[in-house]
Amino acid sequence: MGTGSANGRTGSRYWRSKSAYLGVLPFLLFSGLFLLYPTWNVVSGAVQDNNGKFSTTVLSEVFNSPVARHAFANSLELSARTAIVGALLGGLFAWAIATGKPGGVFYKVSVALSSVLAQFGGVMLTFAFLATFGFNGLVSSLAVKFLPNTFLADSTWLYGMTGLSILYTFFQIPLMVLVFLPTLENLKPQWREASDALGGKAYEYWLRVGIPILTPSFVGGALLLFVNSFSAYATANTLINLSDFLTPLEIATALTSETGGSNPAEAKSLSMFMVIVVIIVMSLYALLRRKVSKWEQKR
């Protein structure tokens, strides 16, 4: 992907010279300072102790710590759950958008709203759900009145795995819509017509044509959602006060802890494990995208 139309053939010899490399210097310095240095800092810091000596003690300590393992498992579980539910609901919603009138009001509103709500994580999302299901919230106060014995009337479920899953899914659905809608729109109506003309039933079309074509892009979307919620910090931080519940929360605590003194080496080791997971998932995603772009023409 990303191969340009012009590849620097015409006249490039005229342009090319050693001094041209000076042109990228400001950017290189800048990204070195704000991107490469922090990355290096984390990677190298993960194999150092707090005094800057090489050691894998902290890394293995973190790896064997039951608290860190629990947080990591929670993070993975939360990400997997919300990625799957978000991908399913978002995918179905994208299908509902794609089957509507193209360019109609519903289409435009849904896409615009999706692009806003996909970014709507963090503090404001927490407030929205507290206003809905929290103490004295819209749904919970209705539930207190009409369904006093259900879980809705008691908002403690909001401050745990269930609540976080529901909050995260809120921004996962619109993100999935944005990622998946282009693929759905690339499904040619002619394929369906061809299938119908050859006597295929609707389910046969979906089983033999639709699903095989959509699967790589659907799985790719789900992987993207996984990373999205795996890296998320703001929502969890503003909703629950348990510093060991998820890995990002644990990292923040290790970094800024006001009680026990901060422990940057622990923060770096934890970060390292996060980065490893993200890199694995993103590589899978890149592989899938390559498969998708083989047949999907560029918009």
Added chain:
Amino acid sequence: MKQSMGVRLWRWTIISFVALYLLVPLYAMFDFSTKPFGFADKGRTFRAWTMIASQPDLLAAISRSLITAAIVMALILFMIVPTAIWVHLKLPGLRRPFELLCLLPLAIPAIVIVVGIAPLYRWISINISESPITLAGVYSMLILPYTYRSLSAALDAVDIHTLAEAATTLGASISRVIFGIIMPTIKTGIVNGSFIAIALVLGEYTISNILNFKTFQVVIAQIGRQNGNVAVAVSLASLLFVIFLLLIIPTKKRQGAVLDVDVA
């Protein structure tokens, strides 16, 4: 194609379920922000909304966030875009490494960047000054993948080599070529990139909270601890503001850029 009964039923079930999921919390925010609070109120009140203007912390935070967003945009316009053009024009061999560098932030969650940047940030805050510039630097790197995607799509769509050669033949200097010729032709890509930048900076919480820099989101969270109604009113107002921004930016391809999260 005419839709069968079953398809339509399915479609509307999905639409209503997702719409409920997404819209009820938004309505609940409105409901919550107009709830009476304090003893003076009887029934519904817009007091929380009118109190937004009288929060000095909040106004300071908004201007701080907007300044940060402006610096990020300046960095995009005067550093990232020219570099991208430069690489396309003069250093085709660097395109792959440049792309990799731009996509690197996708592999590094914001929380990890904070861990890496915290010592540098602390050093700068102590020895130079605590300014939004450092934060803007980090943000401009965080959004690099998105900026890069919309830029490279725009650069691939135009034959900038011919443009550059024609301009140079006619006597334009290289800065004129970049800022006067090529940048206007890829305006849409730049606007797209900048829009994402603003949205991201205004919504960013992780980095600024941990670095203890009181941006918009950090202050909203703070207000939320004292007065829920006002915080909810502010959140809803800013959400409406972002939707408004999205609607007034008059580009046809805008939607495509926000969609452009695919990398490979």
